[in-house]
């Protein structure tokens with residue numbers, strides 16, 4: 118009899134213990150969520166009114182982990198239709214600026230404004246619809262090349278897709294593919310080079326026609342033909358767009374209205390190419406170094 122009683126009680130103990138562990142786990146889960154909160158729209162957040170697309174970083178400070186601050190009091194403005202380029206050593210915080218503008222993270226100090234609206238106050242969907250991004254490494258779907266451009270604007274017709282491909286300097290290349298626009302690309306199809314993928318991304322951006330454009334230049338140098346094709350394509354799409362360029366090769370940003378030189382999460386120099394050369398500081402050293410390696 119005692120044994121009979123013992124077994125169910127023991128069983129209850131097991132249930133109790135596993136429930137207790139379950140609660141502890143949930144406690145941990147909430148703690149984790151606390152530390153890395155999902156970015157959420159505010160209740161009744163309005164859609165962004167893009168207007169002329171002016172972008173402003175006002176005194177922005179940011180860290181991924183509290184113990185390691187990444188950006189310190191960053192302020193700059195990209196006036197509507199202008200191009201601002203960011204340069205600086207690897208790890209300086211350049212790509213972080215782009216991630217914050219897309220609101221993949223919230224800033225811990227200061228604010229980011231588009232056309233006067235704080236981006237944390239508007240819906241993420243409307244924010245991201247206003248921004249086109251040409252990333253360093255474009256991911257292609259295992260679909261046709263036509264699909265890969267068209268998906269940027271599903272309402273676009275065939276002519277608009279071809280027009281975008283022409284402006285992005287990729288149309289001629291596509292016509293040479295075995296099935297033209299119907300050629301399968303991506304991991305399971307035809308693999309495109311880095312430069313070709315970037316031009317597909319530019320075609321997407323041209324089709325989407327966002328007011329604001331982020332161009333994250335590839336770190337690895339492309340051959341000069343590819344580079345030229347990309348720069349030409351980019352100037353097509355950047356015209357009349359507010360553009361943030363994260364640059365690795367200074368030769369591509371000589372024409373930028375403003376260049377920000379970043380080091381350790383701070384802007385240490387700013388100005389256009391000739392102003393920065395005249396400063397005889399970090400930028401002019403970087404320029405001299407790149408001239409040497411290019412020749």
Ligand code: ATP
Nearest residue numbers: 181182187205206207208209210211212213214363
């Ligand atoms: P690169 O020219 O090499 O692309 P970058 O200037 O764009 O460099 P960021 O990518 O902005 O640099 O990174 C800035 C710093 O933030 C780096 O020290 C990096 O290690 C750190 N960092 C980047 N992403 C994360 C993350 N998700 N979590 C923690 N730290 C990160």
